Amino acid sequence: MIDCHTHLQPHGQQPPMTRERIEQYVAVARGRGLTQIAFTEHLFRFREAFDLLYGWWDADPDPALAHLARQYWEDHVSGSVAEYVRTIEAAKRDGLPVLLGLEMDWIPGHAGALARFLAPYDWDIVLGSVHYIGAFGFDDEQFAAEWDRRETAAVWADYGALVRDLAESGLVDALAHPDLPKVFGHRPRDETPLHDAILSGAAVHGTAVELNSNGLRKCGEIYPALPLLERARRLGLPITLASDAHTPERVGEHFDRLAGWARSAGYEEAVAFIGRRRQPYALPG
Ligand SMILES: [Zn+2]
Numbered sequence: 001m002i003d004c005h006t007h008l009q010p011h012g013q014q015p016p017m018t019r020e021r022i023e024q025y026v027a028v029a030r031g032r033g034l035t036q037i038a039f040t041e042h043l044f045r046f047r048e049a050f051d052l053l054y055g056w057w058d059a060d061p062d063p064a065l066a067h068l069a070r071q072y073w074e075d076h077v078s079g080s081v082a083e084y085v086r087t088i089e090a091a092k093r094d095g096l097p098v099l100l101g102l103e104m105d106w107i108p109g110h111a112g113a114l115a116r117f118l119a120p121y122d123w124d125i126v127l128g129s130v131h132y133i134g135a136f137g138f139d140d141e142q143f144a145a146e147w148d149r150r151e152t153a154a155v156w157a158d159y160g161a162l163v164r165d166l167a168e169s170g171l172v173d174a175l176a177h178p179d180l181p182k183v184f185g186h187r188p189r190d191e192t193p194l195h196d197a198i199l200s201g202a203a204v205h206g207t208a209v210e211l212n213s214n215g216l217r218k219c220g221e222i223y224p225a226l227p228l229l230e231r232a233r234r235l236g237l238p239i240t241l242a243s244d245a246h247t248p249e250r251v252g253e254h255f256d257r258l259a260g261w262a263r264s265a266g267y268e269e270a271v272a273f274i275g276r277r278r279q280p281y282a283l284p285g
């Protein structure tokens with residue numbers, strides 16, 4: 001199996017993205033029987049993205065939310081994407097089983113800037129994520145009070161529309177943690193409208209749906225819910241497996257459960273991406 005979603009830096013910390021740190025992730029991956037891992041650092045870690053996208057949060061009419069989002073981005077910038085790419089590519093050249101990836105936030109109205117950010121590099125995999133509705137960072141505890149001001153179903157609907165646009169943009173290979181709004185347990189009675197939005201977007205370019213074991217840690221359930229996965233299977237959409245590890249110990253965590261979740265939805269294979277082309281492999285089982 002291949003872990004298609006990992007980060008070299010935990011939130012709130014900025015350990016240098018060194019060869020030594022990469023090797024720690026690889027050692028854990030090997031110990032868990034994985035054959036490869038993709039590093040998919042957050043877009044907002046990179047100075048180049050900060051400069052290109054600065055001020056996106058001001059599109060939100062609520063200055064308090066915009067302020068929090070700006071602060072989050074300012075706190076997280078930790079280096080240059082050019083340097084990150086060089087470090088991962090050097091590890092690849094030396095034979096380490098690693099892939100060059102990115103977790104790209106969808107910033108509505110800025111698809112051109114995002115494409116310009118991606119263009120210079122030979123990515124293996126680009127994940128698409130929605131962490132913000134306007135400037136509401138709904139999966140971050142700093143924004144918890146905003147959940148109380150909104151209807152859960154409305155948040156899910158807003159999120160779904162953004163994921164659909166993201167998938168339709170064609171900029172990404174896989175949709176990360178597809179039903180992320182369940183992270184703090186806010187779940188509407190009917191989750192079908194979100195599944196409809198995600199699937200209709202993913203179907204446009206055949207974007208992969210990510211199975212992410214971080215959901216087990218955050219809310220007791222894998223991302224995404226099984227009904228979404230079953231429908232993705234019927235549409236023939238590929239899946240990727242992901243830990244969303246931000247530390248070495250979590251690489252490949254609960255992949256047995258991800259494989260079981262995938263199999264119970266009818267999947268027999270998952271994919272990784274190398275040079276942005278799908279590489280299918282059989283699920284254990
Ligand atoms: Zn994410």
Ligand SMILES: [Zn+2]
Pocket residue numbers: 005007103244
């Ligand atoms: Zn992530």
